[in-house]
Amino acid sequence: MEAKPEILVGMATCGIAAGAKNTFNALEKALKKKGMSDVKVSPVGCIGSCYCEPTIQVNIPGQAPAYYGYVDEAAAGIIVDSHFGEGEVPERNMLEIGFERADQEGSGKKRQKRIALRNCGSVDPQNIMDYIAYRGYEALGKVLEQKDPDSVLEIIKKSGLRGRGGGGYPTGYKWHATALQPAKEKYIICNADEGDPGAFMDRSILEGDPHSVLEAMAIGGYATGANQGIIYIRAEYPLAIERLKIAIAQAKELGLLGENIFGSGFDFSIELRLGAGAFVCGEETALIHSVEGERGEPTKKPPYPSVSGYKEKPTTVNNVETLANVPSIILNGADWFAGIGTEKSKGTKVFALVGKVNRVGLVEVPMGTTLREIIYDIGGGINNDKEFRAVQTGGPSGGVITVEHLDTPIDYDSLKEIGSMMGSGGMIVMDETDCMVNIAKFYLGFTQEESCGKCTPCRIGTKRMYEILDQITKGEGQFEDLEKLERLGNNIKLSALCGLGQTAPNPVLSTMKYFREEYERHVTDHKCDTGSCKGMRTYRIFEDKCIGCRACVKVCPVHCIKMVQKPAHRIDQTMCTKCGACFAVCKYEAIVVE
Structure with a gap:
């Protein structure tokens, strides 16, 4: 068939929110x-x-x-003219893409190598034929026709693939543990409950390439002896859910899911289960309880899910990104995958690069790539030419990485050595205007609110840590509070029931390690140098600049701004809630923040 021109429009959640539907219609018009x-x-x-x-x-x-980027309706028409007429493309719309598929020959000079994201942006996620055109379901056919389960397990083991959801456990050995169990009824569960603030890797894979996960689950089912797959996905991902439903129906229709796949006698089906967005359900035992209709709380291990999981049957739990790597490993071989990355961290890793960085988005790089390369070469550096301060990796379970570690290779072991962790792949960049005490308070507030409450260290310990941080950011902290924070954090790490509780203190402990002086300044001078801690702000009016326009008086929610002499006003500090409404409306720079 003769190849024809085509225009692909990014219509994941981010694209649609930015107006991609209008762009799509404008292109067709x-x-x-x-x-x-x-x-x-x-x-x-x-x-x-x-x-x-x-x-x-x-x-x-x-x-x-x-x-092309920033393609609104007007730009869509101009770009069509430039390719199919005589117009010129506006320079601001041109994009230089810095990635290549890791399974195809390329220049080898691109920093990004795509395995998990290989089809995102290239295939129509609602058309199974698009996926098949990119060798979709070929890996499943290969294992069913040419491999026995043991040989599939050996390929995954030899590849060195480790879990991309946070723990980094070797995937092949997790599969092998389930395969060893003699039970006739087994399950494989895809953990799509992506709960880290700022993380959207799994959502993007499911929205852009859902069949890669379905195919991988079938391969995993064959290798472990499971005939039933479950995708546990948060209900807040409506587009991903819709595309998964379409993908499952299409795969069933073509006989790629269901009974006797490829005439091999292997049966495998997949169903969706929706979660309510509880962060703790990212932990595999809590997730399994939620799938069963119970309260999402973790249980002590052993037994591990591979021995007794869903319905007390052997169960394998893998996250979305882990599974998305599997078809490429089967097609290209274990040695190919193991040849990418570092000695103990093989392959690539997807990061959601967000925060104070110029090019926010998804990044997939070989393990061992440095933070400097990700933030400056791929991310385009810090917004508004500000100074880099730190980056939080691993979400609420991780820690901050400072400028002295910018050249640290990103892999499982290197991050642990400097007090952080890989996590699922959130990477939040902070600049000189960010207060590290306030950042730690934000993350601890999140984990404290998301605690399932089952164990005392997490339920009560994180609450007490948050209260201490709250006092410090209000200017009411004492020097001995710092020792309490460290002692509480270390005790929680040692005694909490699950991995989420054990890692909850990480943002506090890591910021205290690298930004101790900032904590001390908060408690000795009661001063936040960045002005981020709302409780330490003081709003004042320069009477010589105030013209008495009363704009600030009208927006003050507690009526603490009074006229002291015509025309000047003054803020009553005993009543001020430090909301900042007056500062926001003043047009004459008469109000300052101290």
Whole structure:
């Protein structure tokens, strides 16, 4: 079949929120106006350039793909003119994409290598034929026709694939533990309950390439002896849920899920279970209880789910990104995957790069890539030419990494050595305007609120830590509070029931390690140098600049601004709630924050 031109429109959640539906319609309208009926416009997932959505890719046979960002309705028409007429593309819309598929020959000079995200932005997630065109379900066919379960397990073991959900446990050995169990009824569960603040890796894979996860689950089921798969996904991901439902129905229709797949005698089906967005359900035993309809609380291990999991049957739990790697490993071999990354951390890792960085989005790089390369070379550096302060990796379970560790290779072991962790892949960049005490308070507030409450160290300990931090950020802390924080944090790490509780103090302990002086300044001078701690702010009015316009008086919720002499006003500090409403409306720079 002769190849034809096509335009791919990024229509994951980020693209749609930025107006991609209007862009899609504008492209179709512009092509119709030119009589270009042979040019297909297709919806695809996110290519990772979330900072410049809506994004599109123009593919013309015989030419390199062209990528464009910030494509609103006006830009859509101009871009159509530039490729199918005589117009010129606005320079601001051109994108230089810095990634290549790791399973295809490329220049080898691109910093990003894509395995888990290999099809995101290239295939229509609602058209199974698009996935098949990119060797979709070939890996499943290969294992069912050419491999026995033991040989599949050996491939995954030899590849060195480790869990991408946070713990980093070797995937092949987790599968092997389930396969060893003699039970006839086994399960494989995909953990799509992505709860870290700022993380959206799994959501993007499910929205852009759902079949890769379905195929991997079937391969995992074959290797472990499971005939039933469950995708546990948070209900807050409606687009991912919709596309998964479509993908499952299409796979069933083609006989790629269900009974006697590829005529092999192997049966495998998948169903969806929706979660309510509890962070603790990212822990595998809590997740399993939630799937069973029980309260999402962790249980002490052993027994591990591989021995007694869902319905007390052997169960394998893998997260979305882990599974997305599996088909490529089967097709390209264990040695190929093991040849990417570092000695103990193989393959690539997807990060959600967010915060004070110019190019917010998804990044997939070989293990061992440094933070400096990710933040500055791929992310384009810090916003507004500010100074880099720190980056939080691993979400609420991780810790901060400072400027002295910017050249640290990102892998499981290196991050642990400097007091952080890989986690699921959230990477939040902070600049000189961020207060590290306030950041620690934010993360601890999140984990304290999300605690299931089952064990005392997590339920009560994190509450007490948060109360101490709250006092410190209000300017009411004492020097001995710092010792209490450290003692509480270390005790919780040693005594909490599950991994989420054990890692909850990490943001506090790591910020205290690297930014001790900032904590001390908060408790000795009762001063927040960045002004981020609301409780330490003081709003004052310069009477010589105030013209008495009363704009501040009208917005003050507690009526603490009084006229002291015409025309000047003054803030009664005993009543002020430090909300900042007056500062926001003053047009004459008469109000300052101290």
